[in-house]
Amino acid sequence: MSAVLAEPAALEVREVAVHFSGLIAIASMSFQVPEGAIVSLIGPNGAGKTTAFNVITGFLKPTAGKVLYHGADLTRLSPSRIAALGVVRTFQRTSIFGGCTVFDNVLTGLHQRGRAETWASLLRLPWVRGEEDRLAQEANEILAFIGLEHRADEMAGNLAYGEQRLLGIAIALAAAPKLLLLDEPAAGLNPSETEAFMAVVKRIRDRGVTVLLVEHDMKMVMGISDLVVVLNHGRIIAGGPPETVRNDPEVVRAYLGQGVKRAEG
Amino acid sequence: MTARTLAWLFVLFMATLPLWMNDQYILYVLTSTGIFIIAAMSLNLLLGYTGQLSLGHVAFFGIGAYTSALLSLGFDLELGGGEPLVLEPQPVWLAFLGGILMAALFGWLIGRLAFRVRGAYFVIVSVSFAQVMRMVALNWVDLTEGPMALNNIPPLTVWWPGEGVLPLYRKEYYFLLVLAVAVVSFLLIQRLVRSRVGRALVALRENESLARSVGINITRYLVVATVLSAGMAGAAGALYTHYIRIVDPDVFMFIYTVTMVIMVVTGGKGTLAGPIVGGLLFGFLPEVLRDVARPEMQWIIYGLVMIAIVFFLPQGIVPAVAKLFASKRSSRDGRTPATPRVSEGASS
Numbered sequence: 001m002s003a004v005l006a007e008p009a010a011l012e013v014r015e016v017a018v019h020f021s022g023l024i025a026i027a028s029m030s031f032q033v034p035e036g037a038i039v040s041l042i043g044p045n046g047a048g049k050t051t052a053f054n055v056i057t058g059f060l061k062p063t064a065g066k067v068l069y070h071g072a073d074l075t076r077l078s079p080s081r082i083a084a085l086g087v088v089r090t091f092q093r094t095s096i097f098g099g100c101t102v103f104d105n106v107l108t109g110l111h112q113r114g115r116a117e118t119w120a121s122l123l124r125l126p127w128v129r130g131e132e133d134r135l136a137q138e139a140n141e142i143l144a145f146i147g148l149e150h151r152a153d154e155m156a157g158n159l160a161y162g163e164q165r166l167l168g169i170a171i172a173l174a175a176a177p178k179l180l181l182l183d184e185p186a187a188g189l190n191p192s193e194t195e196a197f198m199a200v201v202k203r204i205r206d207r208g209v210t211v212l213l214v215e216h217d218m219k220m221v222m223g224i225s226d227l228v229v230v231l232n233h234g235r236i237i238a239g240g241p242p243e244t245v246r247n248d249p250e251v252v253r254a255y256l257g258q259g260v261k262r263a264e265g
Numbered sequence: 266m267t268a269r270t271l272a273w274l275f276v277l278f279m280a281t282l283p284l285w286m287n288d289q290y291i292l293y294v295l296t297s298t299g300i301f302i303i304a305a306m307s308l309n310l311l312l313g314y315t316g317q318l319s320l321g322h323v324a325f326f327g328i329g330a331y332t333s334a335l336l337s338l339g340f341d342l343e344l345g346g347g348e349p350l351v352l353e354p355q356p357v358w359l360a361f362l363g364g365i366l367m368a369a370l371f372g373w374l375i376g377r378l379a380f381r382v383r384g385a386y387f388v389i390v391s392v393s394f395a396q397v398m399r400m401v402a403l404n405w406v407d408l409t410e411g412p413m414a415l416n417n418i419p420p421l422t423v424w425w426p427g428e429g430v431l432p433l434y435r436k437e438y439y440f441l442l443v444l445a446v447a448v449v450s451f452l453l454i455q456r457l458v459r460s461r462v463g464r465a466l467v468a469l470r471e472n473e474s475l476a477r478s479v480g481i482n483i484t485r486y487l488v489v490a491t492v493l494s495a496g497m498a499g500a501a502g503a504l505y506t507h508y509i510r511i512v513d514p515d516v517f518m519f520i521y522t523v524t525m526v527i528m529v530v531t532g533g534k535g536t537l538a539g540p541i542v543g544g545l546l547f548g549f550l551p552e553v554l555r556d557v558a559r560p561e562m563q564w565i566i567y568g569l570v571m572i573a574i575v576f577f578l579p580q581g582i583v584p585a586v587a588k589l590f591a592s593k594r595s596s597r598d599g600r601t602p603a604t605p606r607v608s609e610g611a612s613s
Contacts, residue, residue, distance in 0.1 A: 057478060059474065059477075059478075078477070078482075079474075079477035079478055080477050080480045080481055080482045080483070083477070083478055083479055083480035084480050088478060088479065088480075089478050090478075091474060091475060091478070094472060094475075095472075095475055096472070096475070097467070097468055097471035097472050097475065098471060098472070099467075099470075099471050099535075100467060100471060104464065104467075107464060108464045108465070108467070108468045108476075108479065108481075109479045111461065111464070111465060111468075111479055111480055111481050112479070112480040114461040116460055116461045116462070117461075117462065118457070118462055118489050118493070121456055121457055121460035121461065121462050121463070122453055122456055122457060124456055128460070131461075132460075132461075135461075171475070171479060172478075172479070174479065175478070175479040175480055
């Protein structure tokens, strides 16, 4: 634990609270994501995991608290500005552009890598073509990395479910993340697909990308995480390396003993 | 033969049409259909590519028409006390440009607004916008002559070697001018949608949250699309006003927006060729029906054709044809049929 925590924090979530007109989605949440680590955020349904993602990536303004990315507060920035800083996310259900080809999906993800704006595109200035070629090249590289190059011309909406999940990651990778947030990337995958998926996430981490993961699949979480943060009822109840968290009595109760807890409350 | 050659052959065919076809009426229908196709193409940029339904699109058309007419006619306006605002008649092409810019300016305003009110609210706002414009045109009599209409609008001109500047009174020449503007509009839209900007627009249509999460500034691109779309509709309106040479508040009628939407949706929204195919079909259908059906039947048939297309080809004609060709080609090659790239269209 200490070895990983010794790294400087890429992301620090500090006392974030989210209230939806009276309903408390997140009471007060603080945790850190060390640079270069894979950190998993877990917890029962409704614990506030996706809400936390929405706050970090600017889709939701927190009621209180701060999200610091290398010291800069993200809570005042728009999602596109946050993406420009290198914090990129995927979405739980549809994280693709279904009506476009797989290749165009990745090309769209590369938006920040291009400079061609309206006039340059309308006048088709000479450098625009060079830029398009460069982006196409990068898109091909990303598709090859993720293993979807043979599907490049297929409509994204026609892909098998597992491939769509991979494409979602490819799009996020195209946005050049330094911190990648994956929202239940393995949901609905079969065990062998999950296995392959874990390998992809590890390879992404090995490229120097910090990964924050929301996931239900415990095998995956325990298999690839350097740190696990456990959220329940909008509060963090445990945090640390997988083996510590696995044996934490509070975590066991959150996952198994909700009936008891509800009876007490 | 590629789609590209086919498209240029079509343009060539249209360009030579006045040489061998003497029917002035058909030429008139083609010219006004062409003007509407330009407007439909501009609507397609919004409706087809960014997915925003603007049911007030005719407002930009009308603003372009009125602005260009007023600038070319000149006006004097009492603005309450002091000197009246007097504008001498301006050269027609300057007026034409003014029409485009004024429409684009209103496009910018609506684009900013569209970002705040989305979906059904935007539809209502855009409809109201066109109605307000109609009311202004009706009631600001000092400026627009109200229901009496602006008359004697000068035609557009062309510079010809040895002859100098000539007004375009002849239908043949005006037809060629409309064709030229349509081709330019098409190429501009084509360049835009096949660029980084175009991908951002489609991303906005396909999955807005995801678009934002990969760093696309959707406000900016929505405004870009609205400004270009409005400017192009304004150009169509200005072409119209200098062609018909009279403009009244009915130019803002809702039915014109509906016609544009029908052209885009039946042809295939989000395809480059869609508005052209849909525009030719629904521009010509009433004229063809006039010869073969009784008046009360004409609009019933028109409606039935429309329903049939929307029912059987919900994506529109162009994607359906593209799909047909793609599956034929792949069955010949013995491959699995690949779905065609909808965003590129058939005859692009």
